[in-house]
Amino acid sequence: MEQVQTETSKMSWWNSLTARSEFTRDRVVPILRYMRRNRLIVFGLGAFMALALFVGLSFLFYEQEDSYQERQGVNGLVRAASVEQDQKPSWNPWSGYPLGTDPKGRDIYAAVVVGVPLTLRVGLLAAAIGVGVGMVLAFVAAYVGGAVDAVVRTIVDSLIPIPSLLVLVLVATSLNPGKGLTVDQLGFVIAVLAWPGPARVIRSQVLVIRERGYVEMARMSGTSALGIIFKEMMPNLAPYALASFVAAVSGSMLASIGLESLGLGPLDSPTLGSMIFWNISESSVLLGLWYWLLPPIVVLVVLFVGLFMISAGLDEVANPRLRRRV
Amino acid sequence: MFVITIWVASTIVFFLPRVSGQNPLAEKIYQDAQRGGYQDPAVQERVRVFEQKYGFDKPLWQQYVKFVSEVVQFDLGRSIYLWPKSVNEILAEGIMWTLSLGLLTLLLAFLIGSAMGALLEWRRNNWGLMVAMAPILALSAIPFFIFGLVLQLLVFNIDREYPLVYGYQQGVLGWPDWSDLSFILSVLKHGLLPALSITMVSLGGWAMGMRGMMVTTKGEDYMVQAEAKGLPDRVMLTKYAVRNSLLPQVTGLSLALGLIVSGVVLVEIVFGYPGVGGQLVQAVSRSDYPTIQGIVFLLAFGTAAATLGLDLTYPLLDPRIKSLAN
Numbered sequence: 001m002e003q004v005q006t007e008t009s010k011m012s013w014w015n016s017l018t019a020r021s022e023f024t025r026d027r028v029v030p031i032l033r034y035m036r037r038n039r040l041i042v043f044g045l046g047a048f049m050a051l052a053l054f055v056g057l058s059f060l061f062y063e064q065e066d067s068y069q070e071r072q073g074v075n076g077l078v079r080a081a082s083v084e085q086d087q088k089p090s091w092n093p094w095s096g097y098p099l100g101t102d103p104k105g106r107d108i109y110a111a112v113v114v115g116v117p118l119t120l121r122v123g124l125l126a127a128a129i130g131v132g133v134g135m136v137l138a139f140v141a142a143y144v145g146g147a148v149d150a151v152v153r154t155i156v157d158s159l160i161p162i163p164s165l166l167v168l169v170l171v172a173t174s175l176n177p178g179k180g181l182t183v184d185q186l187g188f189v190i191a192v193l194a195w196p197g198p199a200r201v202i203r204s205q206v207l208v209i210r211e212r213g214y215v216e217m218a219r220m221s222g223t224s225a226l227g228i229i230f231k232e233m234m235p236n237l238a239p240y241a242l243a244s245f246v247a248a249v250s251g252s253m254l255a256s257i258g259l260e261s262l263g264l265g266p267l268d269s270p271t272l273g274s275m276i277f278w279n280i281s282e283s284s285v286l287l288g289l290w291y292w293l294l295p296p297i298v299v300l301v302v303l304f305v306g307l308f309m310i311s312a313g314l315d316e317v318a319n320p321r322l323r324r325r326v
Numbered sequence: 327m328f329v330i331t332i333w334v335a336s337t338i339v340f341f342l343p344r345v346s347g348q349n350p351l352a353e354k355i356y357q358d359a360q361r362g363g364y365q366d367p368a369v370q371e372r373v374r375v376f377e378q379k380y381g382f383d384k385p386l387w388q389q390y391v392k393f394v395s396e397v398v399q400f401d402l403g404r405s406i407y408l409w410p411k412s413v414n415e416i417l418a419e420g421i422m423w424t425l426s427l428g429l430l431t432l433l434l435a436f437l438i439g440s441a442m443g444a445l446l447e448w449r450r451n452n453w454g455l456m457v458a459m460a461p462i463l464a465l466s467a468i469p470f471f472i473f474g475l476v477l478q479l480l481v482f483n484i485d486r487e488y489p490l491v492y493g494y495q496q497g498v499l500g501w502p503d504w505s506d507l508s509f510i511l512s513v514l515k516h517g518l519l520p521a522l523s524i525t526m527v528s529l530g531g532w533a534m535g536m537r538g539m540m541v542t543t544k545g546e547d548y549m550v551q552a553e554a555k556g557l558p559d560r561v562m563l564t565k566y567a568v569r570n571s572l573l574p575q576v577t578g579l580s581l582a583l584g585l586i587v588s589g590v591v592l593v594e595i596v597f598g599y600p601g602v603g604g605q606l607v608q609a610v611s612r613s614d615y616p617t618i619q620g621i622v623f624l625l626a627f628g629t630a631a632a633t634l635g636l637d638l639t640y641p642l643l644d645p646r647i648k649s650l651a652n
Contacts, residue, residue: 158331161580161633165588166606166622167338173610173618174342254469258592261471262607276475280596285478285490297475301468308467 038316044309047302051116058113064097077110078270091291100291103282111270112295118183118271119253119303125187126252130194131245137195138203139229142210152203156196164193165258172264183266190255197251198244205240209233243314250307257300272296328634335626336397340390343615397623403616405609413620416605421624423493424601427517428590431524432582438525439532440575444568446533447540459533466530471592474523478596481519489516491598520597524589528582535578539571546570573644580636583629591625 063071091100099108141152171189172181181189209215210233218232259265260273263281267274275296279285284293396403404412442462446455465473481488489495495512543549544567552562594603602621609617 154327154330155334157327158334161331161584161630162335162338162626163584163587163591163629165591166625167342169606169610170339170342170618170622173613250467257469258471258588261592262595262610264610276472279475283491285475285482288482290479290483293475293479297472300472301464304467304469305464308464 034317038313040309040316041313044306044311044313047306047309051299051302051306055113055116058109062110062113064107064110074110074113077107078114089289089292099295102278102292103289106270108292108295111275112272112299115270115272115275115296116299116303118266118269119256119273119300122183122187122190122256122271123249123253125184126190126194126256127245127248129188129191130248130252131198131241133191134195134198134200134244135202135241137199138206141199142203142206143225143229152199156199156203159193159196160200165255167193168255168259169262169264172259181264181266183269183271186256186259186265187252190252190259193255194248194252198241198248201244202237202240205237206233209236212236239314239317243311243317246307246311246314250304250311253303253307272300328630331630332398332627333394335623335630336394337390339397339619339623339626340393343619344386403620405614405617413616416617417602417620417624420600420602420605423599424590424594424603425628427520427524427594427599427601428586431521431528431590432579432586434521435525435528436532436575436579439529440536440568440572442529443533443536444540444563444571447537447544448563448567459530462526462533463530465527466534468527469592470524470527470589471596473527474520474593474596477519477523490519492516493600516597516599520593520599523596524586524593527589528586531582532575532578535575536571539574540567543567543571576636576640576643580633583632587625587629 059074062074064077065071089101089103089105090097097107097109099112102108102111137152137156141149168189171192172186175181175185175189215228215232218228223231256265256271257273257276260271261277261280263277265271265274265277267277276293279289279293279296282289284290400414404410405416442455442459445452446459449455478490482490489512493513493516494509495516549562549566552566557566590601591603591606593599594601595607598604602625606618606621608614609621
């Protein structure tokens with residue numbers, strides 16, 4: 001009797017968890033079940049979460065004394081030199097600075113912690129603008145068709161073969177020569193060439209989806225063009241848009257780090273690319289300052305591999321043909 | 327398309343520096359004038375003469391027409407910083423280094439990567455290959471030059487004597503001299519690391535593309551027929567599967583060109599390679615606009631020309647297109 005009781009109580013516990021709401025049952029559970037199959041997304045997101053946790057905790061709890069013997073949070077340690085003149089550059093993980101200090105006397109750990117959100121910010125800003133503009137252009141081109149479509153397609157096709165980094169170099173040098181750009185300006189500069197790729201991908205998808213039965217149905221039942229776009233097509237485009245957004249974030253970060261490594265980025269903010277620029281320009285490898293070069297590289301590798309995994313996983317969602325046969 | 331790309335590139339290259347509203351020519355002349363220690367009274371006059379020489383005194387549209395018509399004839403003007411050297415002379419020094427590095431690594435990565443991808447799908451249960459693939463895939467997510475920096479660090483800590491920067495041993499009288507065997511050896515030794523960093527990183531992309539195509543090809547009817555005919559495994563792999571899967575890879579080649587060019591420029595900077603990438607950085611730091619414009623235009627032109635060339639050779643590789651055209 002008791003056995004049965006526990007059995008049913010177990011069952012009801014399970015039921016209350018899974019069937020607490022229709023939302024959980026219809027949305028969350030299938031996603032979780034799918035994620036168990038699509039390991040790439042899980043690993044990629046995991047890498048991101050770990051990095052976010054690391055950065056967040058450091059911002060909250062990491063403190064050091066600067067050279068004036070005052071306690072400083074992460075931000076302060078990056079702005080001011082944190083060690084005495086004779087201590088820089090140094091690698092002394094057991095005497096206070098976990099990753100050592102760079103030739104200017106700044107705490108490398110603090111610089112990396114501040115650099116991650118700045119670098120991500122550039123990538124997200126540029127990708128958001130790029131995918132946004134690309135999406136609008138794609139819908140306009142695919143929907144209006146005719147001459148408009150031809151013009152958009154020609155512009156996109158002629159921009160894609162041009163090596164974007166070089167044009168960005170030109171933009172960045174023309175905008176603010178010698179002084180470098182701010183982090184947000186860098187994001188806008190990269191956005192200038194971030195839209196042709198998404199525009200091309202999304203346009204071809206819009207053309208495919210437009211011919212589907214349910215869109216035809218909506219059109220016949222008198223839904224307006226905007227209604228069709230937002231209610232019928234957008235939800236079905238979401239995986240493609242998301243996949244091209246993640247790819248755009250990765251591409252924009254690549255461009256930002258390229259520009260920064262050329263010395264065209266925000267040299268006074270410790271983005272990861274600027275750290276690499278200082279490493280290259282002071283030839284830290286030859287000076288044996290591996291502890292200055294390695295941290296930004298490790299973080300960048302985690303970021304890029306994580307983004308790559310997420311985008312490969314999303315590709316699988318968007319493109320069922322790629323799904324692994326079970 | 328090719329013509330439009332060239333036109334777009336030259337227009338971008340023309341207008342961007344002029345938006346900035348600064349005058350590198352006058353700045354350079356003022357700098358030179360002050361170097362002697364006394365203020366040259368005729369300096370204004372000299373600025374005017376040089377502006378006439380560069381054609382900066384004419385209205386913008388006349389400058390634009392002149393610029394585009396000259397650029398089309400590959401007359402890229404004269405450098406401001408290294409006056410009276412022409413941009414063509416400057417580019418001639420660097421372009422061979424860049425071209426050989428870029429083309430060689432592109433071909434190597436394409437061939438090895440495609441072979442790996444083909445084998446990966448053909449021998450599905452080969453654990454050695456799969457284990458080798460994991461790090462190569464992870465590598466493909468990170469930028470070329472970041473991996474280059476890692477290579478530098480590794481090699482420096484293994485062999486302090488190994489050359490990490492520049493294209494050949496510096497300080498030897500009479501070099502560069504292509505008839506001297508030891509010079510060629512030195513070039514190879516210096517080129518190994520940059521080439522390795524580009525090739526290793528691009529392998530993964532080609533391998534994955536090839537594997538995807540092989541999956542599709544393996545399901546085709548002619549593969550079943552070949553197996554039924556009892557053809558040897560090797561013939562089926564090379565003559566049937568690889569040949570048909572390779573075609574879409576060649577299309578990918580034209581898309582990869584722009585990325586490779588951007589990547590090679592950055593790798594050159596990391597390794598201090600004497601190609602146009604290093605020249606670009608120098609020109610940027612000197613605000614030498616004609617040189618920047620020249621490099622950007624040349625590389626954009628090269629990419630577009632290579633894309634066109636691939637499009638034109640495609641019918642030769644794929645007899646089906648040729649017969650369609652006939």
